[in-house]
Amino acid sequence: MKFLQSPAVKVGLSISVATGLYGISFGALSVAAGLDFLQTMALSLLLFSGGSQFAFIGVVGGGGTGAAAAGAAALLGIRNFVYAMQMNAMLGPRGWRRPAAAQLTIDESTATASGQLDPGEQQRGFWTAGAGVFVLWNLFTAVGAVAGDALGDPKLWGLDGAAVAAFLGLLWPRLKGREPAAIAAVCALATVLAVPLLPSGVPILVAAAVAGLIGWFTHRPVPQGLEPDIEPYAEPYAAHDAEHMQLPARRQEPDAGRSGGRSAEGPGG
Numbered sequence: 001m002k003f004l005q006s007p008a009v010k011v012g013l014s015i016s017v018a019t020g021l022y023g024i025s026f027g028a029l030s031v032a033a034g035l036d037f038l039q040t041m042a043l044s045l046l047l048f049s050g051g052s053q054f055a056f057i058g059v060v061g062g063g064g065t066g067a068a069a070a071g072a073a074a075l076l077g078i079r080n081f082v083y084a085m086q087m088n089a090m091l092g093p094r095g096w097r098r099p100a101a102a103q104l105t106i107d108e109s110t111a112t113a114s115g116q117l118d119p120g121e122q123q124r125g126f127w128t129a130g131a132g133v134f135v136l137w138n139l140f141t142a143v144g145a146v147a148g149d150a151l152g153d154p155k156l157w158g159l160d161g162a163a164v165a166a167f168l169g170l171l172w173p174r175l176k177g178r179e180p181a182a183i184a185a186v187c188a189l190a191t192v193l194a195v196p197l198l199p200s201g202v203p204i205l206v207a208a209a210v211a212g213l214i215g216w217f218t219h220r221p222v223p224q225g226l227e228p229d230i231e232p233y234a235e236p237y238a239a240h241d242a243e244h245m246q247l248p249a250r251r252q253e254p255d256a257g258r259s260g261g262r263s264a265e266g267p268g269g
Contacts, residue, residue, distance in 0.1 A: 007121065012109075012125050017132075020136020022137075023138065023139070026137075027144020029061075030144075033058070037149065040145045041141060041145065049077050052076045056069045076208075080105055084105045087105050087109075090113060091126060104130030105130070109125075183214050187211050
């Protein structure tokens, strides 16, 4: 089928499978944190943001209140608000597509759409990645939740702290470079100092507030605009789109002050 030959569709489908499979671990860890099957599925269906979901169950699993867990999830979800503004300008959804696009605006769909030059490819990339991740993430969340129920008491398996470990796994790839590592260290110190003074779950909000303040006072303008965390747009696809639009392929300008590149990482997260 011609649709499946689209570079954006190929990227969207591959990201959907890789990201969706990670839903198994979320489902199992959510049940281990104390949520039941329906609560776990509600998080994946309604919240639908991997990082925010892991933050929520991490706070709950650590003994935090529901309000603290919701606050941590909301803070991590702020980036989706920025993504939504970009996708609205790029895709211009109308009618029923607007609320659907709002729900499907995540790291993966934004990155796949932003990596395309052709407007049609942008549309196909966004909807393929967004819908694909949504279906597979929820499907495998259910599989993980059922498996988690079958395990019984998570403490018997040493899984009571697994949600926190999984969230750390999501965070770790972002700590490349001295500045991100320094910010993480300051936030960790703020959390440690807040633990004896504040109720369980609140210290993570303190850490988020500290990170936000650091970003506010040290941010620098980015001339190329918003860049998603994931960069699935490979060079063969760039050449394909450039040829299709009869435009010269984009060229990487040399940057004497930087070296290396970014690594891709997965949902929503």
